[in-house]
Amino acid sequence: MERFGTVAIAGVGLIGGSIGLALRRKGLADRVIGLGRDASRLDEAKGLGAIDCGTTDPARAVAEAEVIVVCTPTDRIATDIKSLAAVAPEHVLITDAGSAKRRIVEAVEGDIRAREVFVGAHPLAGSERRGAVAARADLLDGRVCALTPTGRTPADRIEAARRFWTGLGCRIVVLDPDDHDAALARTSHLPHVVAAALASSVPEHCLELAAGAYRDGTRVVASDADLWVAIFRENAVHLLESVAxxxxxxxxxxxxxxxxxxxxxxxxxxxxxxxxxxxxxxxxA
Known part of the structure; x- marks a missing residue:
């Protein structure tokens, strides 16, 4: 498989940690660098084998990066991509793992430097668990990764993104950012809304009689609230359509x-x- 030199991962949680584990286990990168705001969490990710080293300094993290994967919260991704593009090597690939794409892509394409190196992506893998401690090297194996380029996305960056995500084990689907958001509103964002509504609609005194149906129907409500509030807000128009x-x-x-x-x-x-x-x-097939 193709090796990618130095890969920087901004946000080493469940998805970022799983990407790091896969890169290291499959030998796809010479070095995996974690970028985050909390040094103790980066130390944890290193101890778990998700990264080779971590730093809270963006410029240091991406100074030699061939690929940067932004796995920060959805409402921060566009800002993080633009700031990292400004200090990254000229021919870097920047991709992301955001669950809603249109607003991210539009914001990034407003920045000349960032749009030259960015390809929007969404690996459809996850869990109600969070943090690097929940990461798995096989999390992306066989999973769809949606790529959401536009007419302004350089062809060589699209191909680089395809190779990168395929190397991690993903099956690639390419579609328009807004089409992605319309579909994900129905297949992912709505089910999370429904799960939350179901969980809260059952009176507490009835929970003694709750079993598999309640457990399975509400499993995703264990996810991080701030993460899902950001996603709901990013994709509000399509989510409201799907709720209706x-x-x-x-x-x-x-x-x-x-x-x-x-x-x-x-x-x-x-x-x-x-x-x-x-x-x-x-x-x-």
Missing amino acids: EFEAALGRFRDAIASDDPETLRSLWVTARERRRSFEDGPP
């Missing part, structure tokens, strides 16, 4: 229950089961 679609679907169940209509209930359930089965079967 969900409310309509829930309303169809409500109306069928209220009218004691078993055929409609059965049809709604079977349709849902088939959609879930399509997801489990995965994309065609």
